[in-house]
Amino acid sequence: MTDTRSRPRTGPEGRAAASARTATDASEKRRRRTGKFFLYAAMSVFAVIFLFPLVFMFVSSLKPDAQILQDIDSPMAFLPVGDISLDNYFGVFDRVPVAQFLFNSVLVTVLTVGLGLIVNSMAGFALSRLAWRGRFVVLAIIIATLIVPFETIAVPMVYWVAQLPTLVIEGGVLKYDFGWLNTYEVQIVPFIANAFSIFLFTQYFSTIPKSLDEAARIDGAGWFTIYRRIIVPLSGPAFATVAILTFLPAWNQYLWPLMVVQREELRPVMVGMQYFFQLNTAWGEVMAYTSLITLPVLIVFLVFQRAFVSSIAASGVKG
Numbered sequence: 001m002t003d004t005r006s007r008p009r010t011g012p013e014g015r016a017a018a019s020a021r022t023a024t025d026a027s028e029k030r031r032r033r034t035g036k037f038f039l040y041a042a043m044s045v046f047a048v049i050f051l052f053p054l055v056f057m058f059v060s061s062l063k064p065d066a067q068i069l070q071d072i073d074s075p076m077a078f079l080p081v082g083d084i085s086l087d088n089y090f091g092v093f094d095r096v097p098v099a100q101f102l103f104n105s106v107l108v109t110v111l112t113v114g115l116g117l118i119v120n121s122m123a124g125f126a127l128s129r130l131a132w133r134g135r136f137v138v139l140a141i142i143i144a145t146l147i148v149p150f151e152t153i154a155v156p157m158v159y160w161v162a163q164l165p166t167l168v169i170e171g172g173v174l175k176y177d178f179g180w181l182n183t184y185e186v187q188i189v190p191f192i193a194n195a196f197s198i199f200l201f202t203q204y205f206s207t208i209p210k211s212l213d214e215a216a217r218i219d220g221a222g223w224f225t226i227y228r229r230i231i232v233p234l235s236g237p238a239f240a241t242v243a244i245l246t247f248l249p250a251w252n253q254y255l256w257p258l259m260v261v262q263r264e265e266l267r268p269v270m271v272g273m274q275y276f277f278q279l280n281t282a283w284g285e286v287m288a289y290t291s292l293i294t295l296p297v298l299i300v301f302l303v304f305q306r307a308f309v310s311s312i313a314a315s316g317v318k319g
Contacts, residue, residue, distance in 0.1 A: 062084045088284035092288045098269075180260075201242065
């Protein structure tokens with residue numbers, strides 16, 4: 001007997017079935033193209049909405065105050081036309097020590113983010129990979145601290161940092177003293193450990209198969225070796241996400257530095273905003289200053305955006 005079950009239809013029925021499949025495929029392609037069109041259109045609209053403030057800020061930084069107020073009610077506010085110059089940027093550098101403020105913010109932010117990645121990832125590793133009694137209680141307490149607003153603990157923190165011991169150099173002599181006010185460490189140390197970062201690391205590390213730990217332990221690896229050589233290389237998206245989420249509040253700090261730093265040479269860029277609102281507000285210089293301090297944030301996001309939006313689908317076990 002001849003098996004004809006797998007033979008293609010060649011008669012009128014076969015041609016009709018092929019035509020139906022072709023029509024169905026074409027209809028499906030049209031629906032996909034239509035769906036993509038509306039999706040991209042919606043994304044473009046949202047992108048324009050979110051870009052409007054940035055475009056207005058940058059364009060206004062190139063205009064004199066009179067023209068900014070004149071164009072505010074028209075589309076000209078978003079176009080670099082009229083009396084365009086860099087005078088506002090020169091005025092910013094004349095009014096405030098921008099370079100010093102930028103250096104302070106970069107230093108504080110880089111150290112806060114770098115030390116935070118190390119400390120919080122280690123804490124997340126201990127909570128997710130090590131088996132010890134009470135770790136879930138500790139994690140619950142850490143998560144519970146997220147509901148406490150910073151403003152409620154700011155004043156007690158000021159009191160405690162004023163009592164902390166420190167080493168100072170006076171006249172070339174190293175001396176023991178008390179108080180962290182008007183220092184870099186008071187802007188860095190209180191924000192290294194972060195409850196949300198610990199939670200993110202704990203959740204991400206929990207998705208990595210523990211069979212990797214067991215195999216490494218059999219080969220004689222210690223827990224720190226497992227953390228450094230296995231967990232960290234597999235957790236790029238988590239580190240990038242935490243880096244961005246830590247960078248933004250560290251860069252945007254205003255209330256805390258305003259409370260604990262009185263010396264101008266130690267102030268970050270956000271505190272420098274108050275220099276422009278003391279007497280007559282120069283809106284062009286305000287826009288120029290905000291453009292300067294926004295640029296590092298945009299650069300950091302562009303560098304880490306791919307890892308930031310990537311899904312947590314990486315797995316250390318193949319096959």
